[in-house]
Amino acid sequence: MTEPSxxxxxxxRSRRVARALTAQPVTRDQLDTVLEAASFAxxxxxxxxxxxxxxxxxxxxxxxRMVSPGMLxxxxxxxxxxxxxxxxxxFGFRPGTPGLYVDVGTLAATILLAAHAIGLGSGPVTSFxxxxxxxxxxxxxxxxxxxxxxxxxxxDHQPAGMRANRRREALARxxxx
Amino acid sequence: xxxxxxxxxxxxxxxxxxTAARTQLDEAAEYGPLRLLTAARRLGEMIAPRSSxxxxxxxxxxxxxxxxxxxxxxxxxxxxxAQLDTVCVAVAEHATQRAGLRRxxxx
Numbered sequence: 001m002t003e004p005s006x007x008x009x010x011x012x013r014s015r016r017v018a019r020a021l022t023a024q025p026v027t028r029d030q031l032d033t034v035l036e037a038a039s040f041a042x043x044x045x046x047x048x049x050x051x052x053x054x055x056x057x058x059x060x061x062x063x064x065r066m067v068s069p070g071m072l073x074x075x076x077x078x079x080x081x082x083x084x085x086x087x088x089x090x091f092g093f094r095p096g097t098p099g100l101y102v103d104v105g106t107l108a109a110t111i112l113l114a115a116h117a118i119g120l121g122s123g124p125v126t127s128f129x130x131x132x133x134x135x136x137x138x139x140x141x142x143x144x145x146x147x148x149x150x151x152x153x154x155x156d157h158q159p160a161g162m163r164a165n166r167r168r169e170a171l172a173r174x175x176x177x
Numbered sequence: 178x179x180x181x182x183x184x185x186x187x188x189x190x191x192x193x194x195x196t197a198a199r200t201q202l203d204e205a206a207e208y209g210p211l212r213l214l215t216a217a218r219r220l221g222e223m224i225a226p227r228s229s230x231x232x233x234x235x236x237x238x239x240x241x242x243x244x245x246x247x248x249x250x251x252x253x254x255x256x257x258x259a260q261l262d263t264v265c266v267a268v269a270e271h272a273t274q275r276a277g278l279r280r281x282x283x284x
Contacts, residue, residue, distance in 0.1 A: 066192035069200055069212050127204060131197035160245065
């Protein structure tokens with residue numbers, strides 16, 4: 001295996017959800033790096049129906065956290081992955097089409113890994129009021145916020161995860177045909 | 178009467194509770210206690226600096242002893258329920274003393 005491949009695998013294996021972040025800001029360069037990486041995420045049919053909203057204003061971040069019960073950390077920045085439902089309809093997608101949500105996941109995974117690769121902590125949040133977040137972010141008509149990636153610098157002490165590590169169990173359940 | 182919560186903190190907690198009610202409609206039932214305990218912890222953190230010592234101990238102590246909320250049938254719900262009962266008793270004891278009530282068997 002070549003060295004660059006090994007580096008990618010090390011990044012994948014060492015990424016963890018950061019549930020506690022410091023107040024240290026995330027720089028514009030760091031955000032640009034993450035966003036540029038995100039642009040390489042797979043997108044069904046290369047339709048790119050998932051606009052991103054970058055939130056760095058402390059006041060707006062604070063209010064976004066208020067309406068996001070799943071946001072345990074206080075992020076220095078956040079990237080909100082949206083589905084452009086209006087544009088999706090033009091492509092013939094009906095509301096609830098699974099593919100649109102799969103692309104949210106692949107985009108989120110790419111952002112999480114990119115953030116980790118440049119030393120940032122990150123954590124995905126799906127438990128938030130979409131109606132409230134739409135209002136807080138002043139989103140254009142037809143944009144539906146689906147997932148928030150919190151970004152910042154990991155605190156030294158991290159709260160324990162919600163579940164025991166079940167990674168090995170999941171791996172063991174893999175079927176080979 | 179001692180005021181221990183600012184209006185800003187109250188709004189933050191209010192927003193959390195209302196939006197949690199909405200997100201809970203789409204989430205597993207087990208997230209219910211998780212969100213309520215998060216709200217309780219946040220309330221405790223907000224009021225602890227301005228609270229009397231007994232209240233500060235109540236809102237910062239017992240909840241710290243709780244294990245993770247059981248999220249599946251594989252987790253030990255009975256043990257968690259027992260832990261939560263202990264916290265409930267601590268709350269009841271504080272409220273009883275605060276109200277100046279006596280319980281049978283106490284002097």
